Amino acid sequence: MKIEKQNFIIHPIPVLKDNIIWIWVKNNEAVVVDPAISQPVISWLKENRIKLNCILQTHHHEDHIGGTEKILREWPSASVIAAKGDINRIPFQTCSVIGNENLVILNELVKVISVPGHTKYHLSYLLHSSTNRGPDPVLFCGDTLFGAGCGRLLGGTPKQMFDSLKKIKSLPDNTKIYCAHEYTESNLEWALSIYPQDPNIKERLKEVSVKRAKGLLTIPSKLSEERNSNLFIRAKTSKEFSELRFHKDNWKR
Numbered sequence: 001m002k003i004e005k006q007n008f009i010i011h012p013i014p015v016l017k018d019n020i021i022w023i024w025v026k027n028n029e030a031v032v033v034d035p036a037i038s039q040p041v042i043s044w045l046k047e048n049r050i051k052l053n054c055i056l057q058t059h060h061h062e063d064h065i066g067g068t069e070k071i072l073r074e075w076p077s078a079s080v081i082a083a084k085g086d087i088n089r090i091p092f093q094t095c096s097v098i099g100n101e102n103l104v105i106l107n108e109l110v111k112v113i114s115v116p117g118h119t120k121y122h123l124s125y126l127l128h129s130s131t132n133r134g135p136d137p138v139l140f141c142g143d144t145l146f147g148a149g150c151g152r153l154l155g156g157t158p159k160q161m162f163d164s165l166k167k168i169k170s171l172p173d174n175t176k177i178y179c180a181h182e183y184t185e186s187n188l189e190w191a192l193s194i195y196p197q198d199p200n201i202k203e204r205l206k207e208v209s210v211k212r213a214k215g216l217l218t219i220p221s222k223l224s225e226e227r228n229s230n231l232f233i234r235a236k237t238s239k240e241f242s243e244l245r246f247h248k249d250n251w252k253r
């Protein structure tokens with residue numbers, strides 16, 4: 001892959017069963033989001049002669065931090081941004097944040113948003129690009145919001161997750177959702193099992209199935225799509241959210 005100087009890209013590296021590691025590249029420098037494993041990231045950066053600037057961690061789960069330390073051995077001056085509350089679980093963090101900070105990374109403004117629910121200290125990173133890639137904001141949201149779904153509650157309460165999704169819902173419609181797993185198709189199958197006549201869910205499932213059959217990713221999605229066909233984003237109360245989460249946790253295809 002040829003990357004021109006000045007180019008701004010966000011490149012996916014699908015790994016393990018369904019994880020996606022995101023590499024955001026600008027001017028031959030890179031930011032890696034949630035490296036589940038190290039080798040494909042190191043190889044890709046070296047092949048493209050790109051220097052690692054920093055690693056963003058959304059939360060402490062092994063399939064998000066598993067590759068970080070090995071990657072740091074190759075680029076020891078790279079920083080690791082993670083939640084202060086996770087200092088014991090992500091001890092190699094070099095820049096601890098709590099949410100609401102505005103960071104400047106690769107000369108771009110990145111806002112840290114605290115989104116507890118999947119875990120107690122889960123973070124999202126919102127990138128407002130000022131480049132010629134266009135005005136679409138980019139959200140690296142880890143395991144909080146998925147294509148047509150959301151993360152399980154493994155550390156936070158339903159109310160926390162509902163409020164976190166509300167924060168994401170308040171972002172502009174054209175925000176691109178760069179989550180950490182490719183789950184969209186099965187999430188839509190679940191949603192259709194609840195609302196078999198819903199035109200938005202039906203239509204999206206059709207599009208997503210075509211992409212998956214070709215081996216393509218369905219991520220990033222747009223927040224506007226999630227508003228239309230993601231039942232968790234559509235939930236109006238924390239009680240409704242909680243019932244949906246329970247239903248999904250116990251659903252089998």
Ligand SMILES: [Zn+2]
Nearest residue numbers: 059061118143
């Ligand atoms: Zn997780």
